[in-house]
Amino acid sequence: MDQLEVRVPGPTPLPPQVRQALSRPMVSHRSQAFRDLLHGLDLRIRPMLGTQQEVLFLTASGTGGLEAAICNTIEAGDRVLSLSTGYFGERFAGIAARYGAKVDYLRARPGATVDAGAVAARLSTASFRAVLVTHSETSTGVLNPVGEIARVVNEASNRPLLLLDGVSSLGAVPLAMDTLNVDVVVTASQKAWMTPPGLAMVALSDRAWERASGCTSPRYYFDLAAARDSALRGETPWTPGVSLLYGLEAALGLMEAEGFERVTARHLRLAARVREGLVQLGFSLVAAPGFESPTVTAAYLPAGVEAHQLTACLERDFGIQIAGGQADLKGRIIRIGHMGYIGEDNVTNLLRSIESALALIREEVR
Numbered sequence: 001m002d003q004l005e006v007r008v009p010g011p012t013p014l015p016p017q018v019r020q021a022l023s024r025p026m027v028s029h030r031s032q033a034f035r036d037l038l039h040g041l042d043l044r045i046r047p048m049l050g051t052q053q054e055v056l057f058l059t060a061s062g063t064g065g066l067e068a069a070i071c072n073t074i075e076a077g078d079r080v081l082s083l084s085t086g087y088f089g090e091r092f093a094g095i096a097a098r099y100g101a102k103v104d105y106l107r108a109r110p111g112a113t114v115d116a117g118a119v120a121a122r123l124s125t126a127s128f129r130a131v132l133v134t135h136s137e138t139s140t141g142v143l144n145p146v147g148e149i150a151r152v153v154n155e156a157s158n159r160p161l162l163l164l165d166g167v168s169s170l171g172a173v174p175l176a177m178d179t180l181n182v183d184v185v186v187t188a189s190q191k192a193w194m195t196p197p198g199l200a201m202v203a204l205s206d207r208a209w210e211r212a213s214g215c216t217s218p219r220y221y222f223d224l225a226a227a228r229d230s231a232l233r234g235e236t237p238w239t240p241g242v243s244l245l246y247g248l249e250a251a252l253g254l255m256e257a258e259g260f261e262r263v264t265a266r267h268l269r270l271a272a273r274v275r276e277g278l279v280q281l282g283f284s285l286v287a288a289p290g291f292e293s294p295t296v297t298a299a300y301l302p303a304g305v306e307a308h309q310l311t312a313c314l315e316r317d318f319g320i321q322i323a324g325g326q327a328d329l330k331g332r333i334i335r336i337g338h339m340g341y342i343g344e345d346n347v348t349n350l351l352r353s354i355e356s357a358l359a360l361i362r363e364e365v366r
């Protein structure tokens, strides 16, 4: 197979325009050309996050963005409430624990989402520095109800900060960061942003910036105040992934040309098609009905087919890469990314290939 079609939940396929932009000649990151690039990216990405705050660009994967969110707002001894709906919720909480936070968990079984009523109840029992939530939980394919969660966090006495992992949602799912009073938002280039891995985008509310100035956790590379000071001059404190920023510029151009509303509608439509197609083929969805992520679908396999058989057959015979499960769901589910550079034809081809792969596997088993 010459070229594989990558349908894992990140990294996602690159549009030709992005691939071309990635090969542009290098420029100095202390030049006017670079300042124009960074400044433009900040202004253009803000509406997609629903914020008027600066968007900072860190040369790091999504986990680096999550670590930056934690080490700028959480310090040893802080009490933190983790709303964990899976593997990535556990990771966010794990970072906070590593910085010495006392983490309380409100966990949901795989496929369920956070219950805002339970969050309100827990917040009324103690005072927390921050609440951590994953928007699209990539390990189970659920979309947590950020609006409802933000409402109960806003109503809590001693209001905690609300930190959102939007790594696999933003760029495909709209967010009203400022209206909802979300305090820290993190996303990453290799998901709906159609850019290779290596850029984390982070935005902070005024309250989060205030907290950052008093937060004593050690940090250097991920010192967001330093990033903001530099960003005011159109720069980054350290040498940035210049090519990735060019790639992102091209990707934003495509998203703007399509229109962000149409981008989000396309994701909803294609996600529904993937789910319907999988159910017709005998899969059952991990996500509870009504809470499915528009960017990633996780599904239990039809009887008699193992996850590793399907992923291997799809790659070998159809040139399509999909993902398996993580942690407790390893070997039990498949996960499909349908975000960024994807259209109707890709979904048709994907579902047909899965159908054929299932037939081949069953044939081999007989």
Ligand SMILES: Cc1ncc(COP(=O)(O)O)c(C=O)c1O
Pocket (backbone or CB within 6 Å): 009, 010, 061, 062, 063, 064, 088, 134, 136, 137, 138, 165, 166, 167, 168, 188, 197
């Ligand atoms: C929801 C979520 N959070 C965090 C991460 C971690 O990002 P990275 O692998 O870029 O460090 C991922 C990656 O899949 C993710 O889907």
